[in-house]
Amino acid sequence: MLSLKKSLDILKKTNALLEGHFVLSSGLHSSKYIQCAKLLSFPYLANEICKSLANKIKKKYNKIDLILAPAMGGVIIGYEIGKLLKKETIFCERVNGKFKLRRGFNIKKGANVLIIEDVITTGKSSLECVKLIKKANAKLLGFASIIDRSTIKSLKIKTGIISHLKIEVPTYSEKQLPQKLKSIPITTPGSRFIK
Known part of the structure; x- marks a missing residue:
């Protein structure tokens, strides 16, 4: 274990x-951002993290038929976990x-499906999945991610999340921004707002 x-x-x-x-894809503001695409652009470094997450998933679920990942962030981690667990892995993408x-x-109808993302903050993308x-009349097993940065307040998912790492990073609505954050120029990472 890492x-x-x-x-x-x-x-x-x-x-x-x-x-x-x-400004996160959830619309919330934060002082930290985890760009897992940067991590996954170094497969030899990400490998240990992927193995750790795959082992946690194996301990929790013994009957996975399919892994579903939301594009863009979930595509690579979905592929890597699918490869380690020897499971079919597909992704969904935004259309309009x-x-x-x-x-x-x-x-497939009745399939046991695990949703995998890179980072979960509110769980909005996962819930769309x-x-x-x-x-499809299939069964949701649960959710997994490299990073779980959710809080009880922000998380819309009511099921447990398997993650490699739980990171506590405060998030704020636009109305609740601390003065220190207001003075820093905004960056909008993520793919939800890409046209």
């Missing part, structure tokens, strides 16, 4: 842990602002 210190060292080494003023299955992907699972 230690917290070693995990944070890998995130910093790959420039995946950023500091500044960010809503997640759809494309590219010939489908979810749940709609696709329900529409």
Whole structure:
């Protein structure tokens, strides 16, 4: 099992842990942002984190039929976990602002589906994926992510999340911004607002 210190060292080494003023895809503001795409751009460093997450998933679920990942952030981690667990892995992508299955992907009726993301803050993207699972009359097993940065206040998911790392980073609505954060220029990372 990878230690917290070693995990944070890998995130910093790959420039995946950023500091500044960010508007997250949830619309919330934060002083930190985890850009897992940077972590995953170094497969040899991300490998240990992926193995750790895959082991946690194996301990919790023994019957996974399919892994579903939301594009963009979940695509690579979904692929890596699917490879480690030897499971079919598909992704959904936004079409006119809503997640759809494309590219010939489908979810079989009755399939046990695990949703995998890079980072979960509110769980909004994951809950959008749940709609696709329900529409297919399949079964949601649960949620997994490299980083869980949710709080009881922010999380819309009511099921437990399996994550490699739980990071507590305060988030704020625009109306509740601390003065220190207001003075830093805003960066809008993520892919939810990409047209």
